[in-house]
Amino acid sequence: MRPLQKYSILLSLYLAQSIPMSFFSTVLPVIMRMESYSLSNIGLLQLIKIPWIIKFMWGPIVDHNARDNMHYRKWIIGSEVFYAVVIIAIGFFSLQADFTTIIVLMVGAFVLSATQDIASDAFAVRILAKKERGLGNSMQSSGNFLGTLFGSGVLLFLYTIIGWQYLMLVLAGIVLVALIPISRYRQGKMNRPGEKGRKRIDFSGIPGFFKIPRIGRRVVLLVIFYSGFIGILAMLKPYLVDLGYNIQQIAFMTGIFGTAFGAGSAFLGGFILKKVGNRRALRLFAFYGFLGALVMALIATYNQHVVLVYTGIALIWSAYGMASVAVFTISMNTVRQGHEGTDYTIQIVLTHLSSLLMVVASGRIGDWIGYTGLFFTEAALGLVVAVSVGALYHDPEQKSVENISLWQKRA
Numbered sequence: 001m002r003p004l005q006k007y008s009i010l011l012s013l014y015l016a017q018s019i020p021m022s023f024f025s026t027v028l029p030v031i032m033r034m035e036s037y038s039l040s041n042i043g044l045l046q047l048i049k050i051p052w053i054i055k056f057m058w059g060p061i062v063d064h065n066a067r068d069n070m071h072y073r074k075w076i077i078g079s080e081v082f083y084a085v086v087i088i089a090i091g092f093f094s095l096q097a098d099f100t101t102i103i104v105l106m107v108g109a110f111v112l113s114a115t116q117d118i119a120s121d122a123f124a125v126r127i128l129a130k131k132e133r134g135l136g137n138s139m140q141s142s143g144n145f146l147g148t149l150f151g152s153g154v155l156l157f158l159y160t161i162i163g164w165q166y167l168m169l170v171l172a173g174i175v176l177v178a179l180i181p182i183s184r185y186r187q188g189k190m191n192r193p194g195e196k197g198r199k200r201i202d203f204s205g206i207p208g209f210f211k212i213p214r215i216g217r218r219v220v221l222l223v224i225f226y227s228g229f230i231g232i233l234a235m236l237k238p239y240l241v242d243l244g245y246n247i248q249q250i251a252f253m254t255g256i257f258g259t260a261f262g263a264g265s266a267f268l269g270g271f272i273l274k275k276v277g278n279r280r281a282l283r284l285f286a287f288y289g290f291l292g293a294l295v296m297a298l299i300a301t302y303n304q305h306v307v308l309v310y311t312g313i314a315l316i317w318s319a320y321g322m323a324s325v326a327v328f329t330i331s332m333n334t335v336r337q338g339h340e341g342t343d344y345t346i347q348i349v350l351t352h353l354s355s356l357l358m359v360v361a362s363g364r365i366g367d368w369i370g371y372t373g374l375f376f377t378e379a380a381l382g383l384v385v386a387v388s389v390g391a392l393y394h395d396p397e398q399k400s401v402e403n404i405s406l407w408q409k410r411a
Helices: 003-034 039-063 069-090 099-127 130-162 164-177 205-209 215-224 230-242 247-276 278-302 306-332 340-392 396-410
Strands: none
Touching (some): 003 069, 003 099, 003 130, 003 164, 039 099, 039 205, 039 340, 099 306, 099 340, 130 247, 130 306, 205 340, 215 306, 215 340, 230 278, 247 278, 247 306, 278 306, 278 340
16 A cells, blocks of 8 residues: 555544544633633533543454454444434534533543544554654644634534534534545455464553553653643633633634644654654654743743734644654554554553643632643643653663563563
């Protein structure tokens, strides 16, 4: 398969999962803030993403019977079809009268999208050559950000025009259309060396990941890497509400303008990784995130002019885009054969879990010391991350992947 075909499949898969999720994550915080919910309660809304935090628990089930890439294809298509069905069901309930029911269905939808993500990540690990992974992960990140742009920008505008139920039908249709590239995939069996047909479900692979040599520093790096700006991203929409912007303006500023910078920087990040290497790119991206958080803190302190606000939004989203490409790439380079879905998922879950905790904490910090205090706190964390990268990162492209294979055979 040509690289362009691989990239188009990955782009469509991450679009399929991210568009509905970004809409759900955007419209509810905005509506809640307009109804005078506290920042703490808005932060707690992020708990609907718990399935993405615990998805590693069913990673071994997805890896089960992974005889070839077609197996992951079946998981992807099946999960997304049911994902679309649940989204349609959500449309039959009122956002105002059936809020609890909608939240429960959203959790179910997030379970299905998390399952698709496990299979998609394993599929990506298997089809991408090592030299293709930087750009491949740019496609993954760009798909996520373009999905956010469409889901939290375009669809938020559309929501004000066609209403809740019809918008759910549009979302479900987008999910199904995005499956067309993967449905045409016919690579056939592509066993890797040592893979022999049916495997048992091996849940021991989860703790086994944490026994990989030198994995402790990687865990710490993944846990802290987003901490310097993720809280600002989570509280950005409530911040704009409090500055007096309306829902249409917020949809454009964060859902279109901001995520466009995220998508562009994610695409650029792949080239930077390829050019300067993972270690230098991680340092560069972490320091950029610190600068973005610092600029936002200064804006909140001194001047909230619209041009400056747009500048801060562009910096924060750009930092997120480049950081995502870096995290996806280094995680993809550290997986064990036969445990691709599980190992990659564990690493990404670590970033999701730490981000969720930071988002919940950021709501409380914002209520306690205000937006300015929150943004300066994030900037301080970002500086710690930028300084720590050199000590925490070891390059998996040199020897660690080979060492993982040797260790796996000896274990």
